[in-house]
Amino acid sequence: MTQLVAVAGEPVYLPCDIATQDEDDAVLLVLWYREDLGTPIYSVDARERDFGVAERWSDESVFASRAYFLPERRPAELGVDRVRASDQGIYRCRVDFKQAQTRNSRVNLTVIVPPSKMVIIDDKGDVKQAIVGPYIEGDTFTLKCDVSGGRPRPWVKWFRDDVEVDTPAVPLAGGGVRGVLHVGPLTRADVRAAFTCRASNHLRAHPIETTLTLDMNFPPLSVHILGSNQPLSASRRYDLLCQSSGSRPPASITWWKNGHRINNAKETLSSDGNTTTSTVSLQLTKSDAGAKLACRASNPQMPSVAALEDDWLLDIQYVPETTVRLGTNLDPKNIKEGSDVYFDCIIKAHPYVYKVEWRHNGKSLVHNVGHGIIITNQSLVLQGVGRKTAGNYTCVGFNAEGDGESKPFTLNVLYAPTCRSSQQRVHGVAKQERAHITCHVDANPADVSFRWTFNNTANSNEVSDGYVSRSGTSSTVSYTPRTEMDYGTLLCWAHNRIGKQRVPCVYHIIAAGRPDQVHNCTVVNASLTSFGVRCSEGFNGGLPQSFLLEVREIITQEIIANVSSAVPRFTAVGLEPGKTYAAAVLAYNAKGRGDPYPLRASTLRPPEKHHVHDKSLDLPRTAFQISGAMSAAVGGGGVLMVVLVLFMVAVRQKCAKRKPRSAPPPSSQPASPDKLREKDDSESDDRNPDIIPSDTDHMQIDYFRQQQVSTISPPPGNRAPRGSVAGVRGSIPGYCPLRTVPPAHPQMHDTTNAPSSIPPPARFASGACTLPRGAGACGTSGAGIPLQHLRTLPRPLPAPAPAPRHTPRDTPL
């Protein structure tokens, strides 16, 4: 008997040999029987026709259309599709031949029916489908895999991560089988283990299986505050991190400060889900020092497990907090000038201060016993305080967190009144004129009272209170001189609770008059259309004075400009270039005008009118006019030239030192004008074409500058010194235009300086004209040069010749 095994649902082929032994023989009939049935279940009847077109018949209640005979196979087969469980049995194939013996063959068909249902149940009796758990470490549990259906009875196996686990299988009532899997005690490593229950009943039958993944809950393993136990700065915001790992599901982290929950934490989870990081942003204060900062991690799914905690005792560092305290036995309201004062600096700081500084009105104090400032540790002693010592005192503590300055302590030093400096001491008062003489005193406290006395050569009288008015620390006397005897001295005495004014304030009452003449006038800042004048003021005649500058055309005496000012400093503008004007400065007050101070002043000549012999002198100017934009380049060139000149001057200086005061060799002359010119071009608008021998001496430079101011204006050919009629006190010495005698300088120096090194004052005394033209050129000048004119001249001329180290940058043009 042929044994056949088929899996339900698959096709099966039942063999039946229909081959004939003899050529002449033929198959007449093929009948398939199932042993339990009398009638065939399938037949092929070829008795009256060719076998190829034999009539086939299939029992509708058995195979029906699922069966088909395959005569061409060797052996022939009866195919049956979609085998059913009910198809199992013994089949007989009977083949009737025309001649040969009937052939019977039998097939035992076994139909495998795979198990139909699998149910996995946990200890609680719950049906599990994909996930089992969550369990915790140490748990044990049992999974029952019940398989029902299937023929023959299936086997059930458990696999853990695809490795078979030796588990017992128990037959169940009703034909099922149960596979029992015991798991545990569980460890962390067991998480996500895959448990597969697989059931089958034949190698060819597809097994059914269910896989469960083990879910577990773990408490956190660790919790750490990152970077803990380091000192923190107060008043700084910190982002503190706390990490916990090992919890499943991820840990929940809370922050606590001294047992109080901190709420603004943010949690992030690592990509593997194992580590939770919580960030809390904290601003700590000094009062948090010693507080316990705690980070707690717990598994939200395991509330019964105590949270893990990491602690941090906070060490808070802060900027020193300082207070200035006056010495305890001192009354801050009653510190008198001359007493000793001491302060303590009370410091709270962590870390402690490494330095303490004392400041008075913001300026730090230095230990100086000589000045009565004694600084020791945290205290400050001021010996013999005065009114200047008063003010705000602070102490500053320094530590790594910064410097903490205390609130200021205002030291108030009391002193008796003293006369305030810089007040009008002389009052010019006309007879019968009422004057108001004010006495200002300094006093602390300012609550003062005044006493006035009048002294003249004859007697001393107390001034009646009726003439006195007081305003704060000032007192004013209304005073009207009626006779000559009323001119004299007023004395003002003040006192406060500290004491009496030791020295009175003294006010001289004199008869008022016109102001005195100004003196020391000089012309400054001359330009093409303007010049300035500065003078020193004279006595104001006992009254407030003002000043006036008048500028007149020399010939017509027409007033060109009229400038008044509270101080004797003027600028006359709107003048014609290259012209000399007569100017006069005078002071005036309520009593009248003082004497005018005459002087001559010239504006600069325009460049076109200059007699320029050296063409190269004009080039830079031209270039300068071509393009303003080139000025930068020119400036740059100028800088280069400055460097060059500096270098050459340095060289020359060496020479000059070797032979000071001696005339430079002629060969050295040609270089000088160039240098001068370069300086002029680059640093001023001065178009002074005069070639001036240079010298390294500063004095010399000043001299040239002055020369330029005072000698520019005269027109060419006008070599004669100009007489001046404007001078109040005498004639003004003539001017000696330098440029008319360019080559004269060496000679001039030779002639003037060769005899001996004349002291500068002597040279000045000899007259300004000695400079340009030689000894005889300006003979008209004499000793009568007014003082103010002398001031316009250079002071010393120690050495002639060498080119100026640099041109007069300050030249006021």
Next chain:
Amino acid sequence: MFITFAIISLLIKESMLLRIVRVAVPSYKVRGQPAQLDCDYELGDDILYSVKWYRDNEEFYRYMPKFDPPKHAYKLDGIKVDLLKSDDRRVILHPVTLKSTGQYRCEVSAEAPSFASAAGEGRMEVIYLPREGPRITGNQQENRRGDSMFLNCTSGRSYPAAILSWDIDGEKVTDPALLVEYPPIQHQHGLVSTALGLRVPTGRTMQVRCTARVAPSWREGSEAVVGNSQLADSKEAMLLVKNSSGGCTLNVMLLTLSFIQLLSSLMQLET
């Protein structure tokens, strides 16, 4: 109404089914005799397509009405069909030989379209009774030693094999220590003889008998055995053993021979 009809039709169908009424196969036949195998069936409403006889699943006779001739026999070893006497309900084998033994099955099939089939079967054994009785032979050597005597009993040729047993003074020897078994001896035509040895304890005079039985009595459920004395056969040989202290075997032998001669008139005693 419908149910009634269904039941009726089921009954009708039941009654129309082809069925085997009886298949009669003789359980035992002595070699050389004829044997008749009967196959009684009811066709019901069916038309006969074929009657097929198989021995051990091999067809040897068929009757198919549509064929000409309808009877056909196939030559099988030990099968010789008497076609003239055979028909659609019986088949005659003549003569039966020892090779005719086997499972005989009659399969009746109806014509198309149902081709319903029914079958019945029976087993037939063919036997050969021994023509000779059992023979006892002795071993002189052992006699001389004097402690015991050894005897062999050999059956005549038969089929199936004869079963031997020893009696001492009418009591059957069952002690396996005294019996010595031998494999059966095959002879021509499938005949078999058997032998059984016996250790005879010495020291006394005794009557020793060997019985050879050939009977299909080991076959159960065969009614043919019962009452058919023709198919059972039992033959025996007897021997008197006389004990003498001097030990004269010859005397013993003579006595034995004569004793057998006397007692076994039915048996052929060979010396």
